[in-house]
Amino acid sequence: AQSVTQLGSHVSVSEGALVLLRCNYSxxxxxxxxxxVQYPNQGLQLLLxxxxxxxxxxxINGFEAEFKKSETSFHLTKPSAHMSDAxxxxxxxxxxxxxxxxxxxxxxxxxxVHP
Amino acid sequence: DAGVTQSPTHLIKTRGQQVTLRCSPKSGxxxxxxxxxxxxxxxxxxxxxxxxxxxxxxxxxxRFSGHQFPNYSSELNVNALLLGDSALYLCASxxxxxxxxxxxxxEGSRLTVL
Numbered sequence: 001a002q003s004v005t006q007l008g009s010h011v012s013v014s015e016g017a018l019v020l021l022r023c024n025y026s027x028x029x030x031x032x033x034x035x036x037v038q039y040p041n042q043g044l045q046l047l048l049x050x051x052x053x054x055x056x057x058x059x060i061n062g063f064e065a066e067f068k069k070s071e072t073s074f075h076l077t078k079p080s081a082h083m084s085d086a087x088x089x090x091x092x093x094x095x096x097x098x099x100x101x102x103x104x105x106x107x108x109x110x111x112x113v114h115p
Numbered sequence: 116d117a118g119v120t121q122s123p124t125h126l127i128k129t130r131g132q133q134v135t136l137r138c139s140p141k142s143g144x145x146x147x148x149x150x151x152x153x154x155x156x157x158x159x160x161x162x163x164x165x166x167x168x169x170x171x172x173x174x175x176x177x178r179f180s181g182h183q184f185p186n187y188s189s190e191l192n193v194n195a196l197l198l199g200d201s202a203l204y205l206c207a208s209x210x211x212x213x214x215x216x217x218x219x220x221x222e223g224s225r226l227t228v229l
Contacts, residue, residue, distance in 0.1 A: 004157075034217075036220075041222065042222055043119070043205060043207075043220030043221050043222045043223060044158070044205070044207075044218075044220040045220070046217055046218070046219075049217060090157050090158070092157075101146060101148045101163045101171065101207075101209055101218065102148070102160050102163060102171050102173070103158075103160065103218065104160070105157030105158050105159070106157050107155075107156060107157050108155075108156070108157050
């Protein structure tokens, strides 16, 4: 079985500051990992994904994440926050194999960006 | 190119009633998954349809059922509604059952059960 824990339900940063959103996973098989973003009253949009290639994954809007197997982590970072980054972010895991399309999501982290 | 579209966007039902939610996948996609997102929670997988059959199912009771049509669109049906069924229901599509988790989501149908 797979599970995801996102540390911190709310993160607040100043515009221009580093964004760090934490995600730890549990998986009985080598996982596929994802970060999705949800803006108010919208569906989820894929930011980036890890599928066992490079451990440092670059996504859209300047976000990146690093897969660390030893720490079972997949933290999301962005060097400089913009006001437009304010949204809810979800980390998700997929076991692959016959489970394609079945994502297990974390509880989400709401990112607030202050001017 | 239209993305994933869902209808209705909002609806209110009372306990015991039945509801049908609809989803049209992104053009070129043949696989549809449904998720339930309760307030303040992450989405939870309900089931996935491919080639008009339910291929995978999450931990949801039989009150939740679905259907996929030959044009790949899909319906989610919930019978005997409970207050706890109040949530945002998200439809996601992907280009084939073998796509590794790259789902395209609609904006959801917000169901309120009174």
